[in-house]
Amino acid sequence: MINWIEIISKRLTFLKKRKSFLIQLLGFRPGNQQIHNQALKHKSFDNINNNERLEFLGDAILNFVVSECLFSKNPNQEEGFLSQQRAIIVGRKHLNKVGKKTINSSKIKSSLKTIPESVFGNTLEAIIGAIYIDKGIEKTKQFIIHTIINSEFIEEFSGTDFKSELQKQIQKNKQKIKYKLVETDGPDHNKEFNVAVYIDGVNIAQAKASSIKEAEQKAAKKALNSVF
Known part of the structure; x- marks a missing residue:
């Protein structure tokens, strides 16, 4: 039935x-x-x-x-x-x-x-x-x-490499730069990476993306817009 x-x-x-x-x-x-x-x-x-x-x-x-x-x-x-x-x-x-x-x-x-x-x-x-x-x-x-x-x-x-642009500015000012993975979120097939960019030890900007490389580029762009 x-x-x-x-x-x-x-x-x-x-x-x-x-x-x-x-x-x-x-x-x-x-x-x-x-x-x-x-x-x-x-x-x-x-x-x-x-x-x-x-x-x-x-x-x-x-x-x-x-x-x-x-x-x-x-x-x-x-x-x-x-x-x-x-x-x-x-x-x-x-x-x-x-x-x-x-x-x-x-x-x-x-x-x-x-x-x-x-x-x-x-x-x-x-x-x-x-x-x-x-x-x-x-x-x-x-x-x-x-x-x-x-x-x-x-x-x-x-076509813009924001990491390279930021690196040029850092070298001009004789500063030190470092990218750090702050957090990883989401399932394996759809992960999101949160990356922070530090200038002379200070957290200047953070950004999220589906890859670490993309997150670094976005963080570098934010840093350029906020500092230089």
């Missing part, structure tokens, strides 16, 4: 967990659950009802929002600089890394044995498209700014 109560209970538990994941990912409670579920559906899982159309929409919205933010924040910069910065932010490698950090692979509906990094970036764009359909442009902007424009990986792709 089929235990319908048990089946319904398991289904409700599954839906509750999925909604909880979306709230954590999006930063708000989704209204249109169906469109967000579709954003997580790779074409290998469903060749027709997948996330490719949402990805197309999300890509266009992402470029618009990033362009608008750069235009507003850099009133004295020329077109070449703005284009270069936009290319870094919306670049495939950056989006793939942000997507892999923010989207749990188990939540992506796929028939692939292993999910390549490109799928995470594409899914991230599909999520942007879903947010726009569900909540409109303002919520979409908030998500893009928080998750992508201000991502912890931007410095990695910006």
Whole structure:
């Protein structure tokens, strides 16, 4: 005999967990659950009802929002600089890394044995498209700014070596510099490292990132902004 109560209970538990994941990912409670579920559906899982159309929409919205933010924040910069910065932010490698950090692979509906990094970036764009359909442009902007424009990986792709820049300043002033791992947090597959930079024994700045190298770069940037 089929235990319908048990089946319904398991289904409700599954839906509750999925909604909880979306709230954590999006930063708000989704209204249109169906469109967000579709954003997580790779074409290998469903060749027709997948996330490719949402990805197309999300890509266009992402470029618009990033362009608008750069235009507003850099009133004295020329077109070449703005284009270069936009290319870094919306670049495939950056989006793939942000997507892999923010989207749990188990939540992506796929028939692939292993999910390549490109799928995470594409899914991230599909999520942007879903947010726009569900909540409109303002919520979409908030998500893009928080998750992508201000991502912890931007410095990695910006081409600026803040540790080297800080080292030059330290040498000019004949000071001593040291980086120290203060804390490690999170599970093995998603660790976060907190690194502090000391100048002449004084803790000048701290920063967190998914690798010690990135955390050191972010801490060095903070130190440059606060001291020099």
